[in-house]
Amino acid sequence: xxxxxxxxxxxxxxxxxxxxxxxxxxxxxxxxxxxxxxxxxxxxxxxxxxxxxxxxxxxxxxxxxxxxxxxxxxxxxxxxxxxxxxxxxxxxxxxxxxxxxxxxxxxxxxxxxxxxxxxxxxxxxxxxxxxxxxxxxxxxxxxxxxxxxxxxxxxxxxxxxxxxxxxxxxxxxxxxxxxxxxxxxxxxxxxxxxxxxxxxxxxxxxxxxxxxxxxxxxxxxxxxxxxxxxxxxxxxxxxxxxxxxxxxxxxxxxxxxxxxxxxxxxxxxxxxxxxxxxxxxxxxxxxxxxxxxxxxxxxxxxxxxxxxxxxxxxxxxxxxxxxxxxxxxxxxxxxxxxxxxxxxxxxxxxxxxxxxxxxxxxxxxx
Numbered sequence: 001x002x003x004x005x006x007x008x009x010x011x012x013x014x015x016x017x018x019x020x021x022x023x024x025x026x027x028x029x030x031x032x033x034x035x036x037x038x039x040x041x042x043x044x045x046x047x048x049x050x051x052x053x054x055x056x057x058x059x060x061x062x063x064x065x066x067x068x069x070x071x072x073x074x075x076x077x078x079x080x081x082x083x084x085x086x087x088x089x090x091x092x093x094x095x096x097x098x099x100x101x102x103x104x105x106x107x108x109x110x111x112x113x114x115x116x117x118x119x120x121x122x123x124x125x126x127x128x129x130x131x132x133x134x135x136x137x138x139x140x141x142x143x144x145x146x147x148x149x150x151x152x153x154x155x156x157x158x159x160x161x162x163x164x165x166x167x168x169x170x171x172x173x174x175x176x177x178x179x180x181x182x183x184x185x186x187x188x189x190x191x192x193x194x195x196x197x198x199x200x201x202x203x204x205x206x207x208x209x210x211x212x213x214x215x216x217x218x219x220x221x222x223x224x225x226x227x228x229x230x231x232x233x234x235x236x237x238x239x240x241x242x243x244x245x246x247x248x249x250x251x252x253x254x255x256x257x258x259x260x261x262x263x264x265x266x267x268x269x270x271x272x273x274x275x276x277x278x279x280x281x282x283x284x285x286x287x288x289x290x291x292x293x294x295x296x297x298x299x300x301x302x303x304x305x306x307x308x309x310x311x312x313x314x315x316x317x318x319x320x321x322x323x324x325x326x327x328x329x330x331x332x333x334x335x336x337x338x339x340x341x342x343x344x345x346x347x348x349x350x351x352x353x354x355x356x357x358x359x360x361x362x363x364x365x366x
Contacts, residue, residue, distance in 0.1 A: 002362050003033040003093045006053075007085075007108035008100030009044035012195065013124055013271045017160035017351070018044075018100045019051045021122075024160075024355035035092045037085060039104050050252075058084040060103050078107065085111035095362040096120060099135060106131040113138060118361050122354060123149055124159060124270040127294035140361045143354055145270055146298070157354050158347030159274035164255045166348050168279050173259035181260050182235060182246045183219045188329040191261035191281075193223035193251075195269050201316050202265065202286055203228055208318030210245050214238035218329055221257060222247045255279070262335055263328055265321065268299035268310075277302060277346045282338035284324050289313040307341035 006022060008014035022034050036053050038044035039060035048055045061077045085107045089097065097112040099105035099121045109131060112119050122143040123132045128151050136142045136151045144151060145159040175185060183189055190213065194202040203224055213220055215238060222245065224233065229249035236245040251257045258264075258279045266272050268285035276283050285308055287295035302308035309328075311320060328335055347353070 001031055001033055002029055002359065003035070003095050004098060004358060004362060005035045005037060005089060005092060005094045005096070005108065005112075006098045006100070007037040007105045008102050009038040009042035009048075009104045010102040011043055011269075012047070013269045014100045014102040014105075015042070015044050015047050016162070016271050016275075017122060017124055018098075019048065019053070020160040020162045020165075020351040021098065021100075021354050021358070022051070022053055023162060024351040025358065028352070028355050029359055033092065035088065035094070037088060037104055037108050042102070042104070044104075056088050058088070058104065058107055061107060078110075081107035082110045082114075086115060089115055089117060096140075096358055098122070098358050099131065100124065101129045101132050103131075106134065109135040109139075120354075120358050120361055122157065122160065123151060123154075125149070125294040126270070126297035126300075141357050143357070145274060145350070146301075148297075155357075156347075157357075158350035159270060159278075160351035160354050161275060161278060161348075162255075162351070164253065165258075165275050165278055166351075168255045168259060170259045170279060170281065173256065177256040177260040180256060181221055183221060183244060183260055184242065187217050187219045187241075187243055188263075189219045189221060189261045190325055190329060191221050191223075191257050191264040191266075193257075193264070193266050193272070194225055195267045195272065199225070199267055199286070199288070200228070201313055202267070205316045205318050205321045206265070209321045210236070212318075212322055213326075214241060214243040214245060216326060216330075217241040217243050218326075219243050220245045221260060223251055223257070224249060226250055263325060265325060268295040270294075270298050273298045273302065274346055277307070277342050278348055280339045280342050282308065282328070282335055282342070284309040284311060284328075286311050286313055286316050302342070302345065305341050305345060307338050307345065 008018040036055045059081045119139040120141040126146040143157040144154045226249045233247040264283045268287045285299040
């Protein structure tokens, strides 16, 4: 029996491709043993068990962005986390470790290296993270979502996505999804999301533009993020147009939100970029202004293809939001053209191809 350990967590950008790949591994290799490694601080503590996967925890080892006293603690924390990961790999008899980046991946990669267990990694962003930069030096397979990602021996798989996304028929699911989400059937729908954690700038601009959006007959499904959602957030219906503002903390099945929407305003995390591209949902992206600029790079190929729009975070106001989204939502032909340009821009079965590569490595090891 093949035993595979998958490591990745922190945000949906790491957990979603992990879950998608696990689904395909189960399809391709019935009876495979899958064990996921995560940390108690990340989204994985909820979504991975919800996907029916076994999750084992190791201590998180965050890397400080600036030289502080916390930097001195990293070696000791890393050693403890690697030791815990080694124990898990031995216990489950791992044939291969598959990493998707994030804090949890570095200890898993190093543990596998010391135990001579082969590593397969997947980098979701156009600009790679530290853990995957290190592991790419010794990994058997280096998978990337974007062709220009600067990692050695990179093989372009695209983004591993769940079948619920790759098989999504937005038109067929639209009416049901809108009814489930409390949205109107005939009005245009704007989906707003700042990612799994939410985004203050996007939330503030949306709330500032809310009255005018509703007055224009636009329904808004606003995913605020769990930490931003309070008891004060409740649905609003415009008395004149009947348009609805529906705020939610989180959406467990984003494919239903994609089906309900005509246009999305979102951060350009790699997962969101790839999921909406495969789903054919036009987007106005607002890249996260921090980090190493990967979010702007993630969306660049869609912007260049005329399949998306981009607003710098510093420029995002309620006025700019309205100026960007209202002309699109009121022009069905323009939205259709953007959706048509999305077709075929990204590989649709990255999860299946990555799963095949993982099983090939596991078979070679055995």
